[in-house]
Amino acid sequence: MKQVINTLKRTDAERRIPVLKLEIDYELATLFDALKEKDQKQINECKRKLERLRLELVRLEA
Secondary structure, rough: HHHHHHHHHOOOOOHHHHHHHHHHHHHHHHHHHHHOOOHHHHHOOOOOOOHHHHHHHHHHHH
């Protein structure tokens, strides 16, 4: 039973990783725009989102 659960988790992770990478790319583009506009509120929000996405990606790739 444990092997079945681990296999399902691995499959979910394999599907989530590409989506997560797209989300990171989008957030980086948003951060770039915020930096150009010097919008400190948006910069901080993007950094928080990117940190959350980074942590999720690290967990899934481990």
